Amino acid sequence: MYKQINNAYSYIYSKYPQPIDIAIICGSGLGKLAEQLENPITIDYNDIPHFPVSTILGHEGKLIIGTLCDKTIIAMKGRFHYYEGHDMDVVTLPIRVFSKLGIQTLIVTNACGGIREDLNPGQITLISDHLGFMAPSPLRGPNLDEFGPRFQDMSDVYSKDLRILAKESAKKVNVDVKEGIYCFFKGPMFETPAEIRAFKVLGADMVGMSTVPEAIVARHCGMKTLGISLVTNKAAGLSSNELNHQEVMEAANSAEERMIKFVKQFIKDI
Ligand code: HPA
Numbered sequence: 275m276y277k278q279i280n281n282a283y284s285y286i287y288s289k290y291p292q293p294i295d296i297a298i299i300c301g302s303g304l305g306k307l308a309e310q311l312e313n314p315i316t317i318d319y320n321d322i323p324h325f326p327v328s329t330i331l332g333h334e335g336k337l338i339i340g341t342l343c344d345k346t347i348i349a350m351k352g353r354f355h356y357y358e359g360h361d362m363d364v365v366t367l368p369i370r371v372f373s374k375l376g377i378q379t380l381i382v383t384n385a386c387g388g389i390r391e392d393l394n395p396g397q398i399t400l401i402s403d404h405l406g407f408m409a410p411s412p413l414r415g416p417n418l419d420e421f422g423p424r425f426q427d428m429s430d431v432y433s434k435d436l437r438i439l440a441k442e443s444a445k446k447v448n449v450d451v452k453e454g455i456y457c458f459f460k461g462p463m464f465e466t467p468a469e470i471r472a473f474k475v476l477g478a479d480m481v482g483m484s485t486v487p488e489a490i491v492a493r494h495c496g497m498k499t500l501g502i503s504l505v506t507n508k509a510a511g512l513s514s515n516e517l518n519h520q521e522v523m524e525a526a527n528s529a530e531e532r533m534i535k536f537v538k539q540f541i542k543d544i
Contacts, residue, residue: 303526308349311340373495387509401501454479467511
C-alpha cells in the first residue's frame with residue numbers, strides 16, 4: 275500500500291510541487307466547481323500510477339489543481355465507488371495521497387436520498403456524522419502507521435469547527451443549509467423501502483453510496499473533513515417516484531450554482 279501511495283504521490287508532486295491548501299471531492303453532477311479553478315493544471319486519472327478510471331456517467335476522471343478565492347485547491351472530478359468493484363483501499367487511495375501532499379482539509383460532496391421529512395430534493399445538508407458499519411472498513415488490514423493509529427477515534431469525523439464555519443458561510447450567501455446523519459449504502463442498486471425504514475430507525479437522515487470510506491481515511495490521516503450532501507430525491511418508498519440516476523443528475527445539476535456559491539464562500543472564510 276505504501277508503495278502505491280508513494281508512486282501516485284510522486285507523480286502528482288512532479289506536476290505541482292507547491293503546497294496545496296484544500297482537497298475537494300466532487301460528487302455526482304457537482305463537478306463544475308472543479309472547472310472554476312484558476313490557472314488550472316489537469317491530470318488524468320489514467321496517468322496517475324494506481325488510480326483507476328471512473329466509468330460512471332457524470333463522474334469524470336480528472337484531478338484539477340488551481341486557485342479559488344486565494345486558496346490552492348486540488349479537486350477530484352470523479353471519484354471511486356465501492357460499487358464499481360474497487361476495494362476500499364483503492365476507493366480511498368486519493369485521500370492518502372492528499373495527506374502525503376500535506377493537505378489537512380478535505381471537502382467532500384455527494385448526491386444523496388433524503389430520509390428525514392424536511393430533507394427534500396435541492397436541500398444542501400452538512401454531514402454531522404455517519405452510519406458506515408454496513409460497509410467493509412477502509413482501515414482493515416495492516417495499519418498504515420505513518421498516517422494514524424490502529425484504533426482510530428471516530429467521534430469527530432466531520433469536523434465540528436468546519437461545520438460551524440460552513441453554517442456562517444452559508445448565511446453570508448443566503449443559502450439554506452441543514453445538518454444530518456448520512457448512511458452509507460453499498461449500492462449500486464438503490465435501497466428498498468424496507469431498508470430505508472430500517473435506516474430511519476437507526477438514526478439516518480440521508481443515504482448515499484460514497485463519502486464514508488474517504489471520510490474515515492481522512493480522519494485516520496488527521497485531516498479535517500467537511501461533508502456536504504445534496505439531496506437529489508426522497509429516499510426509496512418515501513415518494514411515488516421510481517428512483518433513477520438521470521433524476522439524481524438533473525437534481526444535482528439544477529442545485530449546482532447554489533452549491534458552488536456556498537462552497538466558494540466557505541473556501542474564502544476558511
Ligand atoms: N440512495 C443512494 N444513493 C443516492 C440516492 C439514494 O436515494 N440519491 C442519490 N444518491
